[in-house]
Each structure stands twice: as C-alpha cells, then as structure tokens.
Amino acid sequence: MHWAARMTRRPRCVPETVRPWNPVEREEGGETGRILYDGSSVQTIRVETPSARYDVIAGSGLIATLAPRIERIAGRLPRRVFVVTSPEIWGLWGEMFAGSFAEAPIALFLPPGEKHKSLASVEKLLRQMAQAGGDRGSLLIAFGGGIVGDVGGFVAATFMRGIPYVQAPTTFLAQVDSSVGGKVGVNLPEGKNLVGNFHHPLAVFADIGVLGTLPDRELRAGLMESVKAGIIRDRMLVRYMEEHVGDVLGRDAKALEKVIAASIRMKAEVVNKDEREGGLRMILNLGHTLGHAIEQVTRYKALLHGEAVGWGMVAALYLARQRGMITSRQAERMESLIYLYGPLPPLKVRAAKLVAATGADKKNVGGVRRFVLPLGIGDARVVEDVTAAEMEAAAKYMLARAEERHA
Numbered sequence: 001m002h003w004a005a006r007m008t009r010r011p012r013c014v015p016e017t018v019r020p021w022n023p024v025e026r027e028e029g030g031e032t033g034r035i036l037y038d039g040s041s042v043q044t045i046r047v048e049t050p051s052a053r054y055d056v057i058a059g060s061g062l063i064a065t066l067a068p069r070i071e072r073i074a075g076r077l078p079r080r081v082f083v084v085t086s087p088e089i090w091g092l093w094g095e096m097f098a099g100s101f102a103e104a105p106i107a108l109f110l111p112p113g114e115k116h117k118s119l120a121s122v123e124k125l126l127r128q129m130a131q132a133g134g135d136r137g138s139l140l141i142a143f144g145g146g147i148v149g150d151v152g153g154f155v156a157a158t159f160m161r162g163i164p165y166v167q168a169p170t171t172f173l174a175q176v177d178s179s180v181g182g183k184v185g186v187n188l189p190e191g192k193n194l195v196g197n198f199h200h201p202l203a204v205f206a207d208i209g210v211l212g213t214l215p216d217r218e219l220r221a222g223l224m225e226s227v228k229a230g231i232i233r234d235r236m237l238v239r240y241m242e243e244h245v246g247d248v249l250g251r252d253a254k255a256l257e258k259v260i261a262a263s264i265r266m267k268a269e270v271v272n273k274d275e276r277e278g279g280l281r282m283i284l285n286l287g288h289t290l291g292h293a294i295e296q297v298t299r300y301k302a303l304l305h306g307e308a309v310g311w312g313m314v315a316a317l318y319l320a321r322q323r324g325m326i327t328s329r330q331a332e333r334m335e336s337l338i339y340l341y342g343p344l345p346p347l348k349v350r351a352a353k354l355v356a357a358t359g360a361d362k363k364n365v366g367g368v369r370r371f372v373l374p375l376g377i378g379d380a381r382v383v384e385d386v387t388a389a390e391m392e393a394a395a396k397y398m399l400a401r402a403e404e405r406h407a
C-alpha cells in the first residue's frame with residue numbers, strides 16, 4: 001500500500017461532530033449540474049486524532065475542483081466563504097481557485113513575510129470577516145504557504161470561538177508539514193509561534209500543480225522536511241528520494257506526489273498517535289533544535305526554515321553517530337541525501353552562540369535538554385541527556401561542514 005498509487009477515492013463524509021453546517025445529501029451530478037471531479041489521480045491520507053477526523057488529499061487538479069470537493073465532505077457551502085491568501089498567490093492562482101465556486105468566495109489578504117504572522121494581522125482579518133457578515137456557519141479556506149495556513153487557521157479557531165476551515169497549502173513545506181496536524185498560531189515580538197491553538201481543518205487539499213510557480217529555493221527548503229520524514233520514519237522514502245533527485249527537483253508530478261504523500265502519511269501517523277506532542281510527536285523535531293537556534297541567531301533572515309533544519313539534521317547525524325545510534329555509513333548516506341536536495345546556505349555563526357540559543361527551545365521542559373536523534377535509517381528517538389559539550393561538538397561539526405561546502 002505504501003507506494004502504490006491509489007485511484008481517486010471519493011472523500012467520505014466527515015463525522016457528525018465536525019460537520020459544520022447543515023449538510024445536504026446530494027445526488028451525483030444533480031442540483032447544479034457542475035462537474036464534480038476531473039478524474040485526476042489523488043492520494044488520500046486519513047488523520048484520526050481524539051479531537052478530529054479528516055482527510056488530507058494530495059494530487060493534481062485539486063484547486064480547480066475545490067468547491068465540489070468541499071461540498072462532498074461537508075455539504076452545501078454556507079453563505080459566506082472566506083479565503084485567506086496572499087496577494088501574490090491570489091494573483092497567480094486566484095482565478096483557478098474561484099472557478100469552481102458558484103459564488104466567488106470573499107478574499108482576505110495577508111501580505112507575505114513572517115512579520116505579518118502576528119496578532120495585528122489576526123485582528124485585521126477577524127474584523128474584515130465581521131464586517132463582511134461572517135457568522136458561526138461561515139467557512140474559511142487558508143490558501144497559501146505555512147504563514148497563511150497558520151494565521152488563517154488561527155483566525156478560524158478564534159472567530160466566534162471557532163469556525164470550520166479548510167487548508168489549501170501552496171508551498172511544498174505547507175503541503176507536507178504545516179497544514180497537517182492542527183497547530184495554528186502566530187508570533188509575538190518576543191518569539192516565534194508563542195500564541196496558538198490546536199484547530200484541525202475539515203480537510204487538506206495539497207495540489208501539486210500550484211507548486212509550479214514556487215521558487216526553486218522554497219521547493220528545496222521544503223524538501224528538507226521530506227528528508228526528515230524519511231530519516232525518522234520511512235526508509236523507503238529515503239531510498240526513493242535518493243533514486244529520483246532529478247525527477248523530484250524537476251517537479252515531475254508523479255515524483256512530487258509520491259514524496260508529498262509519503263511525507264504527509266508519516267506526519268499523519270505520528271499525529272494520530274500523539275496529537276498534542278506528549279511523546280512521539282516530538283520526533284518530528286529532528287534537526288529542529290539546532291535549526292531553530294540557527295534561525296534565531298541569524299534573526300530569521302539568512303536561511304529559510306527548511307535550510308536551517310537541513311543543517312540541524314547534519315548536526316543530529318553527527319551526534320547519533322558519536323553515540324553509536326547509527327553507523328558511519330548510515331550517517332554518510334543520510335548526510336549526502338541532505339546535500340542532494342541542497343544547496344544549504346553558508347552559516348556565519350559561532351557554535352557557542354548556537355548552543356546558548358538552544359537553551360530557550362520550546363521542547364525543553366523543566367530544564368531537560370531534549371534532542372531528537374536518528375536510530376538507523378527510518379527510526380528516531382528523543383533523548384534527554386545530551387550535554388552542552390556534545391551539542392557544541394555537533395554544532396562545530398556542522399559549521400565545519402558548512403565551511404567546507406562553501407570554501
């Protein structure tokens with residue numbers, strides 16, 4: 001089943017508890033006579049946590065057929081459908097997006113950039129919804145990258161104490177990572193993602209076609225999350241990514257669909273077992289302890305998130321090898337995979353500064369320094385006894401590798 005491309009399966013009805021507005025049973029092709037599906041192959045991955053059950057659908061042609069797809073899941077669309085997006089994305093894909101709606105959704109814009117992932121933006125969007133007559137039955141669609149998804153999801157979580165929403169992620173990173181799992185929120189001037197909630201979407205539609213306009217650097221950075229997915233949970237994905245670099249980077253639809261679906265499946269499986277990061281979900285943070293430290297020390301300007309995570313994984317591989325959790329050969333193989341999907345930007349930081357920055361990591365609870373390390377290829381463990389000296393050695397290794405590659 002793992003790699004088998006599945007034929008389109010009609011999305012099932014979501015359970016009663018998450019049905020947002022009075023759904024109507026509708027005959028196929030009846031009522032409006034609009035074409036419901038374009039027949040493209042898609043993959044469906046199920047998320048099932050104690051608080052929500054929904055499908056993540058990945059494939060081609062999803063944006064052009066969004067309205068009927070949502071109706072299939074949740075019944076007739078409500079009077080007010082809001083789409084939170086960025087002007088750039090709307091300019092590229094808005095027409096296609098709006099095409100499947102009988103009545104155009106109300107577009108609300110969030111300018112691009114992490115600085116707009118703020119409470120000020122949330123307030124603005126909430127007020128625009130209120131002014132446009134939004135109510136508890138309204139639907140919100142977050143159509144954009146991870147920033148739009150996090151902000152849009154948070155707006156949906158808080159407007160009238162929570163309205164249903166749909167994720168339509170448009171970056172590789174958002175498709176394989178941020179749109180799945182229900183974490184929504186914004187930054188404070190004091191730090192990233194310090195305000196938020198869990199609010200699961202009704203469904204996620206990851207349309208591979210919209211990745212066509214994504215800048216190459218964004219694609220490669222997002223692919224680091226797939227490399228991570230393979231390393232921690234899926235050795236077949238590691239192998240596939242090794243063998244299909246050209247296809248994936250060349251944006252071959254089938255190759256992208258495979259990598260995206262496998263990455264989503266990995267995340268969904270982890271989230272299904274541990275919705276609130278009590279234990280297992282923590283393994284998703286491989287490469288993120290030092291990755292976040294790099295982002296913080298470079299003030300989120302020099303590297304994209306995925307690039308910082310790529311370097312963080314290089315450090316984690318070193319540490320795991322030192323501890324005998326992986327062999328040198330395995331470490332080399334996985335490090336090479338990271339560089340295959342690079343290039344990762346140079347690092348102009350000091351090891352001690354990075355180690356100091358990891359002290360503020362959100363994953364550290366009660367002073368325990370948590371660190372995710374690979375165990376062989378396709379498995380990982382959270383360890384709690386990593387010393388500052390070990391961390392510094394790993395950071396130094398990573399910096400040396402960065403210097404070597406940019407010499």
Ligand SMILES: NC(=O)c1ccc[n+]([C@@H]2O[C@H](COP(=O)([O-])OP(=O)(O)OC[C@H]3O[C@@H](n4cnc5c(N)ncnc54)[C@H](O)[C@@H]3O)[C@@H](O)[C@H]2O)c1
Pocket residue numbers: 086088089092112113114117144145146147148150170171172173174177178179180181182183184193210211212213214215218305
């Ligand atoms: N909620 C979670 O679980 C979770 C997980 C990981 C990351 N995140 C968050 O995600 C955010 C990063 O998301 P991101 O990497 O998607 O960045 P992003 O949302 O900033 O998007 C990157 C850039 O690509 C542009 N863009 C998006 N789609 C495009 C397309 N199809 N064609 C052309 N340009 C396009 C955007 O306008 C933006 O300029 C961070 O704020 C991070 O904290 C959240």
Ligand SMILES: [Zn+2]
Pocket residue numbers: 177225288305309
């Ligand atoms: Zn990440």
